[in-house]
Amino acid sequence: MSERPRLMMVNAFIGTASYKALYEQLGYSVVIEYSERKAISQIKKIPPDVIVADFFHQPDFRDRLSNLESLLATAQRTPATRILVFYDPAHQDMLDKVRQRMRIDAAMSLPVQEAELAATLTGWIKDTLSPPIAIP
Secondary structure (H helix, E strand, O other): OOOOOOOEEEEEOOOOOOHHHHHHHOOOOOOOOEOOHHHHHHHHHOOEEEEEEEEEOOOOOOOOOOOOOHHHHHHHHOOOOOOOOOOOOOHHHHOOOOOHOOOOOOHHHHOOOOOHHHHHHHHHHHHOOOOOOOOO
């Protein structure tokens, strides 16, 4: 029996907390990290198949635009890991700036449309479970 794909929820403030049951119904094994530092450590040890995180911008950040830049920088080293962020539409401009520099595979504004979330994650789980294609 194959292992269930791992989905890491990071921060779980704005939008991620309420979707744990949905992730499990879709077939993911869910890990929750409330600390970015712990999440970064886990990504380095055992990269998840999917990272779902809340994005927020605070004008008083001196050296970065958002809460996720360190996490995203680490995740860039694991190209097979899909990255999904939830964001407040008021932070769209800042999210766009971060996306110019770092890979984010999908971003969903709040309130999240559950059908869109399920469709995105279902597509990703199919990609994860598909056997590699042999190239002649």
